[in-house]
Amino acid sequence: MTHRRTHALIWIWTLFVVAVVYLPIACGALASFNKSRYFGFPVKAYATDWWEKTLDSIEIGMIVRNSILIALLVTVLSVLIATFGALAFARYDWKGRRLYQKLIMLPIFFPQPVLGLAMLLGFSAVGIQTSWMTAVFAHLVWVVPVVTLVIAIQVYGFDPSLEEAAIDLGCSRLQVLREVTLPLLWPGIWSGMLFAFLLSWSNFPLSLYTAGADSTIPKWLYAKMVAGYTPMVPALGTMATLGAAALLLTGGLVGILVRRRTAS
Amino acid sequence: MADLTIVQHAEAPREERPARRLSAGALCALPVIGLLALGFAAPLVAILGYSVATPRSFDVFRSFTLENFAALFDPTNTVWLSFLWSCGFALLTVALLAVIAYPIAYGLNRVFGRASAFISVLFVFPLFVSENVRLYGWVLFYIKNGVLDGTLKWLGLNGGPEVLYTPGITLFGMLYTYLPFMLFPMTLGLALVPRDLVDAARDLGAGRLFIWREIELPLAMPGILIGMLLTFVLAIGATAEAKILGGQSIIVISHDIEIAFTYSQNWPAGSALAVLVTFFIGALTLFALSKLDLDRMLGRR
Secondary structure (H helix, E strand, O other): OHHHHHHHHHHHHHHHHHHHHHHHHHHHHHOOEOOOOOOOOOOOOOOOOOOOOHHHOOHHHHHHHHHHHHHHHHHHHHHHHHHHHHHHHHHOOOOOHHHHHHOOHHHHOOHHHHHHHHHHHHHHHHHHHHHHHHHHHHHHHHHHHHHHHHHHHHHHOOOOOHHHHHHHHHOHHHHHHHHHHHHHHHHHHHHHHHHHHHHHHHOOEEEEEEEOOOHHHOOOHHHHHHOOOOOHOOOOOOOHHHHHHHHHHHHHHHHHHHHHHHOO | OOOOOHHHHHHHOOOOOOOOOOHHHHHHHHHHHHHHHHHHHHHHHHHHHHHHOOOOOOOOOOOOOOHHHHHHHHOOOOHHHHHHHHHHHHHHHHHHHHHHHHHHHHHHHHHHHHHHHHHHHHHHHHHHHHHHHHHHHHHHOOOOOOOHHHHHOOOOOOOOOOOOOOOHHHHHHHHHHHHHHHHHHHHHHOOOOHHHHHHHHHHOOOOOHHHHHHHHHHHHHHHHHHHHHHHHHHHOOOOOHHHHOOOOOOHHHHHHHHHHHOOOHHHHHHHHHHHHHHHHHHHHHHHHHHHHHHHHHHHHH
């Protein structure tokens, strides 16, 4: 049957593309376990030296702390802003909604290096010294629209009559939010949080221009790639990747468990 | 779930609310609008301000001249070459990715069944790995004595081709980086195609090509268009691919902007260029978005 053959071809193509997608990540991991300073394949001797050096480095410890701090702040702030943003996007019918829906997409469609430079200009025009704090703000500008869309998808599946019922039963606006709206939107908010953290964690172009003298993991890696390669570059890159994978995995599992629990 | 504790408050008197000036929706949108006004619109105003400042100065909002724009359109300026490279590569990226992603998007909707959630995650995850880490992985793959070269030599062959630091590898890097941005809108778009419609057409004797051209493609178009637009716009702004993989064998437009800001310390010139790129992208994006119904795309699944 031609149908089955097409499906087999689609499977093969997809698996091939997945393999290509992960190939460079695997190459990085391979290079980080290479004993000698310069990479050569096939690897002659494997060692965990560079991993140990990376973990021991004080400079890298500081950079990792910066990255975590920025990502955590971005997560909290962006979810706060984007939850309301998503309600405005998908729940309420209001006058400026169509325009708002379109405007919120603009930062997503905007090239990040140019956005980063524009913000650098803006900061310098009003005389703000760039540091990790300005990087948090810059990340927010890009992450909040993305998280708004992620949560909005959940809001579309939400029945507004439940909120109205609660109001008719005498709930205050705050009570409705706490008892009805947020519990129903929780899965979307949870994925939004994961997105926010991971997008900030891996962001390079915005951090490059808006973090000033403070460095983040992607920024440090880039500096070393351009000048002064050491196997600590693939080692730290692989660590950052594994960290993201672990977070995504636990985040996904927690989400599934919580959903099962509330369902039962 | 909606807790039944709300019943307890049934007795509470409904307070008379003062007439609010803003509706609930506008109120909810306020923080986002505030953020984007400060973090997105204001920097663009700053760029606009710098673009009309005296060249090679920092006299923002204090001087006015169109010299920076005039310099861009000067025929001796090679900036249009960067712009052409960027546009050409972005168009190629869009065209090739449409072909690469379509079978996968179709598979995610129709073929993979229960596995499709997992496969989607496999395609999302690389977005959470910094793009320079992934691109550097390709350098390790293609470099002399790298994974490809080493494997071929080990097999007794001549070794890998020297593809690194060429325009071709830059295009490859762009295809690699922007695949998810084409794939997911396309998948959403294909999900909008009602299955029974396709079945009905088939029952009535329509051929597969006919079904694809007359039913699937038109109904999935909003998603495909968003994917193409997103990919095009991001590819126009791409720099990391040309820098890390391409070894600056070609200079793309965002790189020109960066050079003006960093090496040549000519902020007004860089701003003028950024303003042009911004207008180009903004006009394109708003035009395309005005044709699309976002409620329908994101809501109905």
